[in-house]
Amino acid sequence: MARHRNIRNRSYSDDYDYDDVYGHSVEEDSCLSPSDASQWLYDRSKNQQAISQFLESDDIQEETEEEVVNTRPGLERRESIDIRSLNLNEENEAKLMSCLDELRNILGDTIPENNLVQAILNHNFDYNKALDEILNNNSKDVKPAQENSKNTKPKLVIDQVSAIPLVDKAPIITTRSNIPKVIAPKFEGSDVEIIKGFKLNQASAGNSCSSTPRDQSPATERPFKSDCNIIEDKINKIKENKLDPESQYSNERGSEKEHLYIVVVGHVDAGKSTLMGHLLCKLGEVSQRTLHKYEQESKKIGKQSFMYAWVLDETGEERVRGITMDVGRAQFETKTKKVIILDAPGHADFIPNMITGAGQADVALLVVDATRGEFESGFDFGGQTREHALLVRSLGVSQLAVAINKLDTTNWSEERFNEISKKLKIFLKQAGYKDSDVTFVPCSGLTGENLIKAPEEPKLLQWYNGPCLLDVIDKFNVPQRPVSKPLRMSINDVFKATGSGFCVAGRIENGVINKGDKVMVCPTKEIAEVRSIAINDLSNNIAFAGDQVAVTLSGVDIQNVAIGYILSDPVQQIPISSRFEARLVVFNVKVPITKGFPVLLHHQSLVESAHIIKLKALLNKSTGELIKKNPRCLGNNSVAVVNIEVSRPICIERYKDVKELGRVMLRVSGVTIAAGLITDIYYT
Numbered sequence: 054m055a056r057h058r059n060i061r062n063r064s065y066s067d068d069y070d071y072d073d074v075y076g077h078s079v080e081e082d083s084c085l086s087p088s089d090a091s092q093w094l095y096d097r098s099k100n101q102q103a104i105s106q107f108l109e110s111d112d113i114q115e116e117t118e119e120e121v122v123n124t125r126p127g128l129e130r131r132e133s134i135d136i137r138s139l140n141l142n143e144e145n146e147a148k149l150m151s152c153l154d155e156l157r158n159i160l161g162d163t164i165p166e167n168n169l170v171q172a173i174l175n176h177n178f179d180y181n182k183a184l185d186e187i188l189n190n191n192s193k194d195v196k197p198a199q200e201n202s203k204n205t206k207p208k209l210v211i212d213q214v215s216a217i218p219l220v221d222k223a224p225i226i227t228t229r230s231n232i233p234k235v236i237a238p239k240f241e242g243s244d245v246e247i248i249k250g251f252k253l254n255q256a257s258a259g260n261s262c263s264s265t266p267r268d269q270s271p272a273t274e275r276p277f278k279s280d281c282n283i284i285e286d287k288i289n290k291i292k293e294n295k296l297d298p299e300s301q302y303s304n305e306r307g308s309e310k311e312h313l314y315i316v317v318v319g320h321v322d323a324g325k326s327t328l329m330g331h332l333l334c335k336l337g338e339v340s341q342r343t344l345h346k347y348e349q350e351s352k353k354i355g356k357q358s359f360m361y362a363w364v365l366d367e368t369g370e371e372r373v374r375g376i377t378m379d380v381g382r383a384q385f386e387t388k389t390k391k392v393i394i395l396d397a398p399g400h401a402d403f404i405p406n407m408i409t410g411a412g413q414a415d416v417a418l419l420v421v422d423a424t425r426g427e428f429e430s431g432f433d434f435g436g437q438t439r440e441h442a443l444l445v446r447s448l449g450v451s452q453l454a455v456a457i458n459k460l461d462t463t464n465w466s467e468e469r470f471n472e473i474s475k476k477l478k479i480f481l482k483q484a485g486y487k488d489s490d491v492t493f494v495p496c497s498g499l500t501g502e503n504l505i506k507a508p509e510e511p512k513l514l515q516w517y518n519g520p521c522l523l524d525v526i527d528k529f530n531v532p533q534r535p536v537s538k539p540l541r542m543s544i545n546d547v548f549k550a551t552g553s554g555f556c557v558a559g560r561i562e563n564g565v566i567n568k569g570d571k572v573m574v575c576p577t578k579e580i581a582e583v584r585s586i587a588i589n590d591l592s593n594n595i596a597f598a599g600d601q602v603a604v605t606l607s608g609v610d611i612q613n614v615a616i617g618y619i620l621s622d623p624v625q626q627i628p629i630s631s632r633f634e635a636r637l638v639v640f641n642v643k644v645p646i647t648k649g650f651p652v653l654l655h656h657q658s659l660v661e662s663a664h665i666i667k668l669k670a671l672l673n674k675s676t677g678e679l680i681k682k683n684p685r686c687l688g689n690n691s692v693a694v695v696n697i698e699v700s701r702p703i704c705i706e707r708y709k710d711v712k713e714l715g716r717v718m719l720r721v722s723g724v725t726i727a728a729g730l731i732t733d734i735y736y737t
């Protein structure tokens with residue numbers, strides 16, 4: 054039931070500040086993120102222990118190379134020098150520090166710092182050439198940075214065959230020259246190499262080093278980080294240790310009940326929270342004491358009928374206003390499944406939260422109010438019943454249970470049940486649900502009828518002998534978990550954790566995350582380390598596709614991560630682009646869509662402004678055949694192929710590659726006007 058997002062209490066009616074809601078730009082406060090600053094700006098405090106100060110002292114005796122080798126096997130090889138004494142200007146100091154960092158990432162502390170500095174200076178801050186010099190030449194060729202430090206340098210012995218430097222008992226280092234390279238964009242005159250296999254896709258090449266979420270500056274202006282080394286490590290680790298993901302999955306989850314995520318949607322006040330709250334109470338997931346407390350407190354504010362809803366509506370404002378505002382979470386078990394409920398808000402103002410909930414779900418429960426007039430206002434008159442059903446389908450949910458709720462208010466009328474089912478069946482079929490994937494259940498969240506066992510109400514028993522709600526949920530098929538595919542986790546929440554690092558929460562669409570893994574935060578392409586993983590608030594060492602997780606990350610700044618970002622496999626990265634082709638279904642537009650039409654694009658939890666930049670083809674709705682090339686406009690209920698341009702690059706996949714990340718929704722003035730599947734991605 055954890056809710057971390059600080060986006061509750063907001064009204065999403067029309068326009069709102071997406072920067073506030075979906076993360077914010079560090080550009081607004083400073084031109085550099087804190088992590089960039091610490092990496093690229095020279096910090097004098099780091100070099101206060103200048104070796105030259107000690108070397109000038111008469112007390113320190115010279116050590117021969119032999120002594121170094123024999124008497125000090127565990128010698129700390131990092132000998133700092135006073136960079137200030139080199140009289141470099143600020144820019145060169147910064148370059149020197151960044152090259153040093155790069156070299157240390159590769160060499161660790163095996164080579165004295167003064168040797169590194171000299172090599173960097175010899176090659177005018179080109180760290181690749183400096184690295185080659187250090188690795189390929191005998192130490193005598195590497196001149197110390199300062200005259201009086203040369204006596205202290207240990208001998209660097211090169212094994213000519215393998216080109217592996219042997220420094221005392223230093224760890225073996227493979228030269229980067231052994232590894233196939235591709236040339237990436239140049240940074241300030243130096244060639245920057247990327248390990249082959251660290252797939253630099255065309256779209257991502259342009260911003261592979263950008264480190265702030267909103268940073269649009271080209272990569273050529275920004276320094277490369279040590280991502281390549283981390284990726285190299287990761288490739289090696291994967292090769293050495295990793296069990297294949299399928300075996301990991303069956304080892305970990307083989308004996309467990311399958312996890313099923315169900316989003317509960319429907320028009321405002323349809324009774325979603327009451328229904329699920331009562332179901333949880335009946336299953337013993339809520340203690341009598343807690344329920345008694347809710348009963349007393351709800352009575353006090355004159356809202357006793359909301360007592361079950363309070364199980365899921367946890368905040369004061371939700372309880373006082375009697376509406377759900379953010380996605381409530383809870384879980385229970387059926388005979389064969391562990392079910393995680395995502396109770397979405399019904400009010401139109403909170404559609405983005407509802408989309409976030411639906412984006413995490415495997416299946417959906419659509420709740421409709423059977424009360425005369427209420428069903429009609431939710432369905433016929435621009436209510437949320439239609440919009441939610443469409444949105445959920447657009448997000449890839451194909452299995453649906455429809456709870457025809459509050460049937461107690463119709464005296465358990467079979468006629469009313471049939472009337473509503475008939476109307477919904479026609480609509481749901483048009484919306485893309487198969488008849489066989491939709492089940493209708495009569496029930497009452499308030500009285501608890503037909504929730505976890507066959508009904509006792511005689512009037513209902515007269516005409517209904519189908520399954521209860523719990524059995525319908527148990528019968529849902531759990532979708533296949535693509536654990537063998539490269540990691541993709543969509544981030545729907547970012548929050549500060551206790552202790553070090555910070556947490557991102559979201560759903561793993563593809564692949565596996567292990568504690569200790571290096572992952573790439575996209576689209577900024579920073580490498581982070583997974584410090585811990587929690588599934589439904591319980592700590593775990595591993596999580597799989599289909600899991601809704603909270604992951605604690607280190608190595609990146611929280612400022613550089615935002616809702617809507619993706620954690621990607623660092624080797625097989627997610628495509629990043631701002632232009633793509635989509636096949637759209639247009640729902641409901643007041644004015645026809647024309648070239649240049651502005652929209653808000655929803656992709657998982659991300660919301661970005663976008664434009665339809667080209668209308669490529671109008672298609673036949675049922676057969677998909679081409680009706681017209683380059684139509685001038687798109688009207689209601691049309692199907693078309695269009696090109697869309699987003700205001701900045703985002704992480705996307707083609708629908709055929711990763712369904713969950715290959716869908717988009719387009720909204721205008723708080724109304725969903727179209728849903729689409731990404732058919733092609735353009736890299737320009």
Ligand SMILES: Nc1nc2c(ncn2[C@@H]2O[C@H](COP(=O)(O)OP(=O)(O)OP(=O)(O)O)[C@@H](O)[C@H]2O)c(=O)[nH]1
Pocket residue numbers: 319320321322323324325326327328358359362375376377378397398399400458459460461462496497498499500
């Ligand atoms: N008679 C009757 N009333 C119900 C039933 N279920 C819910 N209600 C009442 O309907 C009102 C709204 O219920 P909620 O559970 O808050 O509805 P909701 O769909 O979760 O509302 P939002 O999440 O804000 O859209 C409350 O007053 C409930 O007591 C039912 O089965 N029968």
